[in-house]
Amino acid sequence: MKDGPDIARIASLIGDPGRANMLAALMSGKALTAGELASEAGVTMQTASGHLTRLEEGGLIARERQGRHHYFRLADTDVAGVLEALMGLAAAKGQLRTRTGPRDPELRRARVCYNHLAGEVGVMLYDGLRARGVLTGEGDGITLSEAGRAEMTALGVELNQMSRSPECKSCLDWSARRSHLAGRLGRGILDFTFAQGWAVRPTGTRIVRFTGIGEGAFRKAFQV
Missing domain, CATH: 1.10.10.10 (Winged helix-like DNA-binding domain superfamily/Winged helix DNA-binding domain)
Incomplete structure (x- = not known):
């Protein structure tokens, strides 16, 4: 071409x-x-x-x-989305790094993807919000419903209105090979999770490590 x-x-x-x-x-x-x-x-x-x-x-x-x-x-988040998708493609085709270690299961469980939550917990969150109607639409057309907006406001999840990122966006998870939540809502939920002390991020890694009580509180708050 x-x-x-x-x-x-x-x-x-x-x-x-x-x-x-x-x-x-x-x-x-x-x-x-x-x-x-x-x-x-x-x-x-x-x-x-x-x-x-x-x-x-x-x-x-x-x-x-x-x-x-x-x-x-x-x-920007578009670059992050492409990289995450390429990681998913590489994993699906068996193109994996030979270096493995104890961090790998934790990365698959929950990690930061640029500025939002990814991994098994991120996919679980995305599926739960969709099932309850907090998110509506498909693919890149997902939106935050009015009921969902009221719920996020009541929880105290803040959306950065100054950001040029879309409010909601699906992002292909490289390890689960399914979608997790990106956009301003995805970032707001991750920031909220850290602010509540439900999870921590070990220095120098992308791992999001939930405490026992924190994961329970996270699941209860977002009903997942």
């Missing part, structure tokens, strides 16, 4: 192993330094700088400056 979107360029940016590792690290939702990303990619600082320049020029990451320090994050 000689015109239209250039998927080859985007694919080549993501396809390099070093850049892919950097992007995967940024799925934590945190802004990281070039040094931190170089460590994630297993490359030198000079090589990392070249990778980051290409990713920034390609619109996949954004740079934040604080004084002399530069931090990098994913450009």
